[in-house]
Amino acid sequence: GKFRVFLKCTLENVTDLMLPPDENWYFRVKCMSCGEIHENDIYFDLVGKKDKEGSRGTSNYIGKCKFCSKNSSIDYINNSFSMYKAENSESYKSVASFDCRGWEIVEWLPKGNFRAACSENGNVVEDIDLSEGDWAGYDDEADCVLGVYEFSCKIELFKQAQQFLLC
8 A cells, every 4th residue: 555654743943854865764564464563663765775576676675574474565655755844833744655565554753863954044953863752952053942842643545646746
């Protein structure tokens, strides 16, 4: 199935929040064959591709269920990546979509180094850690507190016919 990842948080003096495509994105997945939730988090970036065994195809993530041994894959859907902007604050916004063959994404885990910009002066802030759900910093040049609070996400199954808006 095709799954869309939505992000919701409260931004303070911050815009363009994102987990860069070349960073690892972490997920919890369920096998569609046996229904077991994979006990280890899986991760991959949106840029790299791996060759599928016995096929000419490639995928961002290729794995095998340890319970039923079914081979499965996940592909980032090109042009579905989007930044979370100040005007999205406190509402859900789609940030990326994935085509899953054999896996179901059940949770997106906010690990990795998020990036954002100070909404006062555009200074880029890197290495934002949202694993605890909140982050606070300070921009000396703009003399303001920066914050990302109440981070949450949801995953939704969607039909292929839907179109994506490029941001």
